[in-house]
Amino acid sequence: MSKRRDGLTAKERMAIPRAKMPEQDAQARASNFEEVPLGLTPEQAMEESKRCLECRKQPCVHGCPVGVQIPEFLDLVGQGKFVEAARLIKETNILPAVTGRVCPQEDQCEGDCTLFKKYGGVSIGALERFVADYERNNSIVEIPPKPKPSGKKVAVIGSGPSGLTVAGDLILEGHEVTMFEALHEAGGVLVYGIPEFRLPKEIVKAEVNYLAKQGVDIQLHKVVGMSIAMNELLEEYDSVYIGVGAGLPTFMRIKGEELNGVFSANEYLTRANLMKGYLFPEYDSPLPPGKHTCVIGGGNVAMDAARVARRLGGESTIVYRRAREQLPARGEEVHHAEEEGIDFQLLTNPVRIIGQDGKVVGMECIRMELGEPDDSGRRRPIPIEGSNFEIECDQVVISIGAGPNPLLIQTMPDLEINRWGYIEVDKNNRTNIEKVWAGGDIVTGAATVILAMGAGRIAARSIQAYLTGQPQPGTEEQQEEAS
Secondary structure, three states: OOOOOOOOOHHHHHOOOOOOOOEOOHHHHOOOOOOOEOOOOHHHHHHHHOOOOOOOOOHHHHOOOOOOOHHHHHHHHHOOOHHHHHHHHOOOOOOHHHHHHHOOHHHOOOOOOOOHHHHOOOOHHHHHHHHHHHHHHOOOOOOOOOOOOOOOEEEEEOOOHHHHHHHHHHHOOOOEEEEEOOOOOOOOHHHHOOOOOOOOHHHHHHHHHHHHHHOOEEEOOOOEOOOEOHHHHHHHOOEEEEOOOOOEEOOOOOEOOOOEOEEEHHHHHHHHOOOOHHHOOOOOOOOOOOOEEEEEOOOHHHHHHHHHHHHOOOEEEEEOOOOHHHOOOOHHHHHHHHHOOOEEEOOEEEEEEEEEOOEEEEEEEEEEEEEEEOOOOOEEEEEOOOOOEEEEOOEEEEOOOEEOOHHHHOOOOOOOEOOOOOEOOOOOOEOOOOOEEEOOHHHHOOOOHHHHHHHHHHHHHHHHHHHOOOOOOOOHHHHHHHO
């Protein structure tokens, strides 16, 4: 077998056990909002990186929506060149400290790793997090030199993962980039949707500040469609990117949803995260702790809400209409929730929320069984007649998905949208309106941070071609020019 720079053969690499990141004790963390995983040590990181086989076809890279040069950055980690590794990642991923924490690597880069099935994939996410943290914690983050100004102006609507990616890519091309954010902090779902114990907000601020130091003008409290008209942006800017996400809550339309104590997951997590409700009364954003909170849904957002409720001191129950193996949440999030004492009522569906004096006092549910597969390929849950029962609770958080906020779209009558209200785009994320691109959840519906970033990268390449008068990526003209 051939040997690499460190002299290890493939067989020796496969014999290295997968690194296990240390975590806070489950009982202790169930009552605090400090980060759960504690990060790898430098020794762990260097050893884990040596598990990479440097496959010729690089399946891990193909599995990454933003195309991080994974084998190359792992090789740098193995040499102890942590800062160089971080800077290499940032060539394609401007948010490595974020994606290293919340990206579902098991379904993407790690899931495509040659070692995955038999040995467990290389811990790419943990290593990405490690090098980004190392660079930030040692205050050696390097701001790229300013390129020559292009004279072009780009507006980015929304400061979530896709908007941040577009801004980060295009500021490096010399364009003047202005980002408009409706809320009082930039970061989108990274600041309002993901709890502190999964993604500390100081990390999001550091990543946003990195863009600001590069020259991105971040304007807060700016609601495009209300305080600023889209037509104004189209007149002032050479291109506009829409990355406003999909944060309009979906409800079940069952009796009792109007009661005090019923929250959408969006409102509940926004109160907790962006408005610091978990620190009340230090922050004047009340998030009344429930004695028993029921969270309806089985995705990552539902896990976040249930774990927040648990940390606020009450009991917490997940109510999900399908079976455990059909939970859409990451296995890691489900595992953490169970460790923290979250109760799971599976194959269970609410039929009404029970109230007394206008407040939640319980929820009536019905047991379900699995029938034939539905359009999603999963077996359809079917109610079991006569299996109704009640759960005592004083809070209900509904986490069954979210849709597109129509506020901006309603001000653009010519914009093509699909029957679900999401923006229609081509393969380069261009809309049907000249100078306007869109990406992320406002196009795909609720998805992952890294997929939104991937959409931003596609749009940024297309915008760059448009602004410089080059053929669009993937067109016959571009292919002819390249040849």
